[in-house]
Amino acid sequence: MSATQKLIGFVVGLAVVFAVSFGIGSAVTPSSAPAAGHHTAHPEAYTLQLDEAALPPGTSVPLRFQILDGSGAPVTDYVESHEKLLHLIVVRRDLADYQHVHPVIDDSGTWSVPLDLAAPGEYRVFADFVPGDGHASTVGADMTVAGEYRPQPLPAPAPTASVGGYTVALAGVGKAGQPSELTLT
Structure with missing residues (x-):
């Protein structure tokens, strides 16, 4: 392997480590700003507004929220x-607790789900979500x-x-800058 290839591999590996670190840091660092989405053509256009940012503990606590557009109006048109x-x-x-749930929306644009x-x-x-304009977005809020x-x-x-x-096993080793075969069972 030439010195140039080694340098390119190092730079690509460093970029991957930086990107992963940035993503984890963004997920666990408190912020009142919306989270970046997987495709945010208009990231400033939407915000997640929780009805209450402080909730009591419990096994079935109702969470209510709205997605607001850039003018502050609730979004009511969504694409599956x-x-x-x-x-x-x-x-x-x-990261000790994780939930992926699917709330329901009412006619006023308020979503609700027990957590x-x-x-x-x-x-x-x-x-x-994907609003009616078709631009997939992810927004976040602290609770x-x-x-x-x-x-x-x-x-x-x-x-x-x-x-x-469930037990999940990973076989294989990922290598920065190179295709890698990983198997999950």
Whole structure:
């Protein structure tokens, strides 16, 4: 391998590490700004407004929110994406709790869904949707669940993980700047 190839590989690897670090940092760093979307042609056009940013703990706590357009009006026209009108992701800041739910919308543009908020702490709420204009967007907001927050350490990196009766195993090694075969079972 030539010095040029090694340099290119190093730069590509560094770029991948930076991009992943930036993504994780954005997900776990408190911010009142909307989160960047997977395709945000108009990222400033939408915001996620929670009815209440502080909720009590519980196993079926109602969350209500609206997606507002650039003028502050509730968005009521959505296009189905991945078989749903909106995907709501709720993640505790220490990544110890994660929920992917599909709320329902009423005629006024207010979405609602019960959440399992048994674990107190700081959360980030992400709404992934395609409004009637066809530009897929993801926006976010911060939420607090009352109670004593006890952050959990992340588990050590491992090629297998077991959650909820399922075990997922990763085989293969990804290499920056090169096609890599990875197998998940």
